[in-house]
Amino acid sequence: MNLHIKNMVCNRCKMVVKAELEKLGFNPVSVELGEVVLPGTISTDDKLKISEALHPFGFELLADRKTQIAEQIKTSIVNLVHYSKEPLKINLSAYLSEQLKLEYAQLSLIFSEVEKQTIEKYFIAQKIEKAKEMLTYGELTLSEIAYQLNYSSVAHLSTQFKKVTGLTPSAYKAKTVNQRKTLDEI
Template sequence: MVVKSVFEKLDLKTEYVNLGEVKLLDDISTEEKQLIATELEQYGFSIIDDKKSKIIEKIKTLIVELVHQQDNDIKTNLSTYLTNHLNHDYNYITNLFSEVEGTTIEKYFIAQKIERVKELLVYGELTLNEISYLLNYSTVSHLSNQFKKITGLTPRHFKDIKSNKRKPLDEV
């Protein structure tokens, strides 16, 4: 809605405005493009118009969706998942991602999975075994080792720290 309002404010006609994408009805000048960029920056948005940046953003979006959407089948192979959605060779995708982001797709994927583990631990609705299964870890031990490697804490310690920060109402 914010992006749409910026284009309306600048009296630029759009065919559609979707999450992360705007299609204009007419071509715009360099000056108009700069004006759009300036207006969008006020709201924390930026224009991504080169092909490589678009692919990188799409990779990140696909990985976040894969890890964080509850009904997603995370058991699919990451390389297959990305190549099917991006229509590019996996070697090209991984090399581009590493070149631009300075990290591998696999490390980014693991970081997203660990963030999801943290989220699920804080909610406290699932056991570590259930979280391990949900995020397609081969064993709870594998999840715990990866969690500790990334965060420096065991999942149990992380959960204890989070729960110790809250006091019962009668102790406030």
């Protein structure tokens, strides 16, 4: 049985979900971002127990198909932006359609309805959060960051960064207070 879980955005999330399921006596076949596969079927009471166990950690079981699709879109974008080893030289609509096996127009409509924002806006927010991470670590130049995140130029990255954060990348880097968000807050 597949369970779809909201707010699973990192490897630590996977470890927490797996540990909580095991505490309840469930042995997951697999635990991936946003989805857990359990052997066989589970009762409504078991779903409630799982939901109650995961809730304190900020996770939520998803029952509605549209909400599941929106979460799968978010998970695919988080994987692409934060965990891909290659620069983001990819057409987002083609990537999402391939990942979720649905037409992009349908994905876009569902995402906007559920999340109250466009896929593109969410994608940009994730890219800016990744840029913040890269700036914080200080290992790459702004040109290298722009390249890694598939911006056409440093100016394009800087403009979008300022639009989202209110600061230029240089001003952000100079600030002593970290203004990064966790992935599930974006």
